[in-house]
Amino acid sequence: MQLNRDDLKEAYRRMCLIREFEDKVHDEFAAGNIPGFVHLYAGEEASAVGVCMHLEDRDAIASTHRGHGHCIAKGCDAEGMMSEIYGKKDGLCGGKGGSMHIADLSKGMLGANGIVGGGPPLICGAALTAKTLKTGGVAIAFLGDGASNQGTTLESYNLAKIWNLPAIFVVEDNGYAESTASAWSVAGTQTKRAEGFGMPGVEVDGHDFFAVWEVAREAIERARNGEGPSLIHVKLNRYYGHFEGDAITYKGEGEIDKIKATKDCLNLFKQRVVETSLLESDELSEIEGSVKSYIDQCAATAMSGSTPTEADLMTDVYLKY
Amino acid sequence: MSVKSYRQALNEAIYQEMERDERVVVMGEDIAGGMGAPGEDDAWGGVLGVTKGLMPKFGRDRVLDTPISESAFIGCAAGAAATGLRPVAELMFVDFMGVCFDQIFNQAAKFRYMFGGKAVTPLVIRTMYGAGFRAASQHSQCLYPLFTHIPGLKVALPSNAYEAKGLMTQAIRDDDPVVIFEHKAMYDEEMEVPDEAYGIPFGEANVTREGDDVTLVAFGRMVNLANDAADSLKASGITCTVVDPRTTSPLDTETILETVSETGRLVVIDEAHPRCNMATDVSALVSQEIFSDLKAPVKMVTAPHCPVPFSPALEDLYIPSTAKIEAAVREVLGKGH
Ligand SMILES: Cc1ncc(C[n+]2csc(CCOP(=O)(O)OP(=O)(O)O)c2C)c(N)n1
Ligand SMILES: [Mg+2]
Numbered sequence: 001m002q003l004n005r006d007d008l009k010e011a012y013r014r015m016c017l018i019r020e021f022e023d024k025v026h027d028e029f030a031a032g033n034i035p036g037f038v039h040l041y042a043g044e045e046a047s048a049v050g051v052c053m054h055l056e057d058r059d060a061i062a063s064t065h066r067g068h069g070h071c072i073a074k075g076c077d078a079e080g081m082m083s084e085i086y087g088k089k090d091g092l093c094g095g096k097g098g099s100m101h102i103a104d105l106s107k108g109m110l111g112a113n114g115i116v117g118g119g120p121p122l123i124c125g126a127a128l129t130a131k132t133l134k135t136g137g138v139a140i141a142f143l144g145d146g147a148s149n150q151g152t153t154l155e156s157y158n159l160a161k162i163w164n165l166p167a168i169f170v171v172e173d174n175g176y177a178e179s180t181a182s183a184w185s186v187a188g189t190q191t192k193r194a195e196g197f198g199m200p201g202v203e204v205d206g207h208d209f210f211a212v213w214e215v216a217r218e219a220i221e222r223a224r225n226g227e228g229p230s231l232i233h234v235k236l237n238r239y240y241g242h243f244e245g246d247a248i249t250y251k252g253e254g255e256i257d258k259i260k261a262t263k264d265c266l267n268l269f270k271q272r273v274v275e276t277s278l279l280e281s282d283e284l285s286e287i288e289g290s291v292k293s294y295i296d297q298c299a300a301t302a303m304s305g306s307t308p309t310e311a312d313l314m315t316d317v318y319l320k321y
Numbered sequence: 322m323s324v325k326s327y328r329q330a331l332n333e334a335i336y337q338e339m340e341r342d343e344r345v346v347v348m349g350e351d352i353a354g355g356m357g358a359p360g361e362d363d364a365w366g367g368v369l370g371v372t373k374g375l376m377p378k379f380g381r382d383r384v385l386d387t388p389i390s391e392s393a394f395i396g397c398a399a400g401a402a403a404t405g406l407r408p409v410a411e412l413m414f415v416d417f418m419g420v421c422f423d424q425i426f427n428q429a430a431k432f433r434y435m436f437g438g439k440a441v442t443p444l445v446i447r448t449m450y451g452a453g454f455r456a457a458s459q460h461s462q463c464l465y466p467l468f469t470h471i472p473g474l475k476v477a478l479p480s481n482a483y484e485a486k487g488l489m490t491q492a493i494r495d496d497d498p499v500v501i502f503e504h505k506a507m508y509d510e511e512m513e514v515p516d517e518a519y520g521i522p523f524g525e526a527n528v529t530r531e532g533d534d535v536t537l538v539a540f541g542r543m544v545n546l547a548n549d550a551a552d553s554l555k556a557s558g559i560t561c562t563v564v565d566p567r568t569t570s571p572l573d574t575e576t577i578l579e580t581v582s583e584t585g586r587l588v589v590i591d592e593a594h595p596r597c598n599m600a601t602d603v604s605a606l607v608s609q610e611i612f613s614d615l616k617a618p619v620k621m622v623t624a625p626h627c628p629v630p631f632s633p634a635l636e637d638l639y640i641p642s643t644a645k646i647e648a649a650v651r652e653v654l655g656k657g658h
Binding site: 152 | 351354355356357358359360364365386389391392393416420454455458459460595596625626630635639
């Protein structure tokens with residue numbers, strides 16, 4: 001399997017969409033237009049897109065509190081997402097979920113999640129459905145380095161393996177869980193943990209879209225062929241704080257700037273496709289421009305959207321008191 | 322005495338108890354912060370800064386950052402408590418009890434009784450609760466009724482900074498597992514709080530307003546709303562008694578029954594969902610014990626039976642308000658009010 005020109009453009013478009021979306025949310029949060037807890041995915045785009053480029057609607061993913069990137073990569077409507085984050089009635093979840101709970105089950109997006117380690121068991125379930133109903137689908141849990149220490153995660157590795165489920169665990173290791181370094185909090189290594197459960201585990205540079213795309217292809221192929229679960233340890237960096245409002249004092253001096261300058265996943269992608277003449281830089285600029293105006297429009301729509309009212313409070317329940 | 326926030330009062334209580342007793346240790350996620358990281362140590366001091374400054378004073382051996390493994394570290398705190406330490410473990414948001422409740426209700430809570438009175442488990446679990454932060458369905462719940470249901474757990478809900486320091490100090494000195502519920506919307510609320518250490522005995526309610534017409538029993542942050550409602554109703558010539566039970570386990574049933582007997586009317590205010598919560602519990606108590614003293618049916622003001630919505634427009638409708646409390650008071654007083 002190869003990425004053709006259209007695939008490459010689509011991958012770049014999705015990565016730009018995520019970056020632009022997150023930069024916009026960052027600004028809008030700072031301006032006081034967005035309430036609540038917001039965790040941004042900027043810097044990590046190559047992971048979500050590198051994996052999700054292989055997926056269809058029949059495939060399921062479970063996300064985390066840092067979920068906007070996974071949602072966009074899996075095909076959720078960015079305008080509906082933005083409205084959700086603003087708490088508006090036209091949001092993907094009617095304004096009831098917010099940033100941490102964006103979901104679109106019709107796209108196989110089982111939800112961002114406010115509970116660290118909430119996703120991996122759900123993905124065993126989605127994989128069981130795919131296996132039982134023979135849909136040919138696979139199920140993928142994105143989880144952080146912090147979530148890799150949660151009991152639910154380790155129990156899910158075991159369950160996925162002994163039931164030979166078409167499940168994949170993508171550990172996005174951005175070096176930190178809140179202010180705590182993963183170098184300290186994770187005993188052993190992610191890939192050795194996988195090995196311990198008898199499943200293939202690989203480490204990959206998460207700034208490199210092509211590297212992620214390739215290891216994801218192998219893991220997904222195995223799962224589709226009935227060869228069971230895999231783990232992918234993606235090493236990457238987040239550009240913003242743990243949540244919006246975090247002063248990031250725990251990181252080293254210039255740590256983020258250095259990554260931005262040398263390992264930005266969008267820049268690396270651009271360099272690679274232009275140098276190898278796979279795409280023209282004009283084509284990439286065009287994508288950047290159209291994504292930017294689309295995101296501006298999403299924010300404007302979200303801003304002017306109507307807020308839910310009292311009549312909406314007690315809908316989606318089966319009991320009222 | 323000096324002016325302190327709810328956050329500072331909690332911090333001071335833990336600080337003073339750690340100074341007094343070297344067996345007191347604290348643990349939790351990012352409770353100091355910056356663990357293993359190249360930048361600032363004590364970078365967070367807990368997600369909302371309650372434990373800031375403890376690590377620099379008492380060191381990493383007594384202020385333990387944990388991985389995100391609630392079952393393991395909450396259970397570890399229970400085991401340490403049963404064997405000689407006095408741990409104060411932070412369950413960051415009470416919503417995360419789902420991950421670790423076994424260690425709390427099947428383990429820590431059971432030791433004393435199940436082991437024939439031989440175990441002592443001086444465990445404190447600090448946890449954040451409550452709506453109003455736009456934190457949505459998995460970071461805004463109340464859930465104290467679930468803990469109150471379990472024999473072997475003590476449950477405290479400080480309603481202001483003074484209460485917070487006294488109840489936290491008492492909890493650390495107590496020999497049984499205590500769960501302290503800190504309302505996340507109250508951390509910046511300030512008042513005069515004594516500088517020296519003091520405890521507030523569990524199971525002794527605080528009567529914050531005295532009146533003749535209606536008794537308001539309220540829990541946690543709702544005490545403040547009940548006080549506001551009582552103050553505002555005075556303008557209409559209605560006077561209320563407000564009772565802050567302070568702890569839901571043990572519950573000061575005596576003060577509740579006494580004050581309701583005096584006024585003959587009861588409004589219970591509880592931020593938890595309306596079934597099997599503290600409001601239904603207090604209503605049952607009153608109707609069972611002093612039915613004949615009641616002049617009107619009991620009224621409950623609670624959140625509705627739905628998850629906490631994200632949208633500010635919906636969350637504001639979800640949380641009990643002083644307006645709803647005032648309306649309930651007028652309703653139990655009947656026509657003409
Ligand atoms: C069960 C549970 N414990 C703790 C938290 C609080 N919390 C939210 S995100 C987070 C850090 C997660 O780190 P990681 O898994 O590495 O993901 P990242 O934020 O780096 O993307 C913590 C501790 C939570 N939401 N759920
Ligand atoms: Mg992380």
